[in-house]
Amino acid sequence: MVLVAKGDRAAFARLATQFAPRIEAYTTRILGGSMAAQDTTQEVMVRLWLRAADYDPSRARLTTWLHQIAHNLCVDYLRSRGPITTGEVTGVESRTLECPSPSVDTPQGRHSGDDLAAAVASGLAGLPERQRSALVLTYYQDLSNREVAEIMAINLRALESLLVRARKALRQDLEQQGWRDGDAA
Amino acid sequence: MQPSAMNERKALALLTTYGADAKRWPKEHKAALADAAKRYPRVASTLMIEAQLDEALNGYAVTSQFSLDAVLARVERVSASSLQTETVNATLLPKDDSLVSVSTSELGTLERLLDNLLAATPFALTRLGLAAMVPLAVGVWLGSLAMPAEEPWWEVEQTLFAPIAEEISHG
Numbered sequence: 001m002v003l004v005a006k007g008d009r010a011a012f013a014r015l016a017t018q019f020a021p022r023i024e025a026y027t028t029r030i031l032g033g034s035m036a037a038q039d040t041t042q043e044v045m046v047r048l049w050l051r052a053a054d055y056d057p058s059r060a061r062l063t064t065w066l067h068q069i070a071h072n073l074c075v076d077y078l079r080s081r082g083p084i085t086t087g088e089v090t091g092v093e094s095r096t097l098e099c100p101s102p103s104v105d106t107p108q109g110r111h112s113g114d115d116l117a118a119a120v121a122s123g124l125a126g127l128p129e130r131q132r133s134a135l136v137l138t139y140y141q142d143l144s145n146r147e148v149a150e151i152m153a154i155n156l157r158a159l160e161s162l163l164v165r166a167r168k169a170l171r172q173d174l175e176q177q178g179w180r181d182g183d184a185a
Numbered sequence: 186m187q188p189s190a191m192n193e194r195k196a197l198a199l200l201t202t203y204g205a206d207a208k209r210w211p212k213e214h215k216a217a218l219a220d221a222a223k224r225y226p227r228v229a230s231t232l233m234i235e236a237q238l239d240e241a242l243n244g245y246a247v248t249s250q251f252s253l254d255a256v257l258a259r260v261e262r263v264s265a266s267s268l269q270t271e272t273v274n275a276t277l278l279p280k281d282d283s284l285v286s287v288s289t290s291e292l293g294t295l296e297r298l299l300d301n302l303l304a305a306t307p308f309a310l311t312r313l314g315l316a317a318m319v320p321l322a323v324g325v326w327l328g329s330l331a332m333p334a335e336e337p338w339w340e341v342e343q344t345l346f347a348p349i350a351e352e353i354s355h356g
Binding site for chain 2: 009012013016017020021024025028029033038041042045046049050116117119120121124138139140145160163164167168170171174179
């Protein structure tokens with residue numbers, strides 16, 4: 001980061017290669033598989049380049065700092081354009097249509113792995129932004145609860161409350177989509 | 186070390202918050218929660234349900250479409266843009282002391298005349314007063330050229346004031 005702050009582009013390229021895929025995974029799950037997710041990821045990397053001198057390693061890990069930037073950009077985006085629709089979430093649905101999973105005939109006979117992934121993506125998209133952020137940051141991004149709370153600017157109890165509601169709402173949504181306990185197995 | 190006992194309610198709350206994967210449980214509760222799952226059938230069944238949701242979540246993988254070239258190109262654009270902005274700010278936007286050092290080509294005729302007459306006078310009010318007087322003086326001068334007196338001024342005055350003089354003399 002010291003080198004990046006001094007304008008070292010090679011150092012920046014190394015950091016971007018290391019962190020951007022993870023940030024993109026986060027923005028994709030929050031914003032759906034739209035261009036907005038890629039655009040937001042690029043913007044996070046641009047902020048890394050422009051604001052490297054502002055980063056204080058004594059306050060947070062670099063990944064936490066980058067996730068905080070990504071989270072704020074995602075929230076700004078969602079507030080400016082409203083909630084994402086289920087049709088926008090990831091390429092999972094289209095991939096399912098183009099390339100059906102070979103494991104279509106499950107014992108339950110209804111869900112392939114891609115179907116279930118699409119159902120989860122759709123369920124996440126239907127969650128309120130704060131519940132979705134809490135669940136995605138804690139479940140997929142390999143961050144501690146304390147770090148997630150810091151990123152979302154809330155306390156641990158509030159984070160736990162969001163997680164309970166998110167998991168409950170997601171389970172209900174999956175059940176409404178036809179998924180039932182045991183289908184994932 | 187024997188884990189401290191955890192009641193059923195607390196165990197259920199932790200499972201519905203963090204799911205069934207023990208590596209996601211808070212460190213201080215891991216042992217007690219695992220123990221509670223063995224002791225309480227309801228906790229054990231909740232563990233199974235949460236494990237299925239975890240499995241569904243694990244199935245949602247996303248493929249990265251990140252392109253380093255695209256990011257570097259964007260950084261180049263932003264850097265060029267910020268450099269351009271800095272250049273514009275440095276060259277075109279006025280600085281605090283630039284009001285007295287504007288090149289004479291940007292001034293109006295009147296301003297240039299004043300500058301020649303009163304080279305860099307520090308008193309802005311004086312300059313304003315003089316600036317107002319110059320067109321007045323020019324106007325008077327032009328007026329005298331355009332309307333030359335056809336008869337001496339004192340004759341006009343004598344004519345104008347004659348009735349008043351006559352009134353005074355008659356008391």
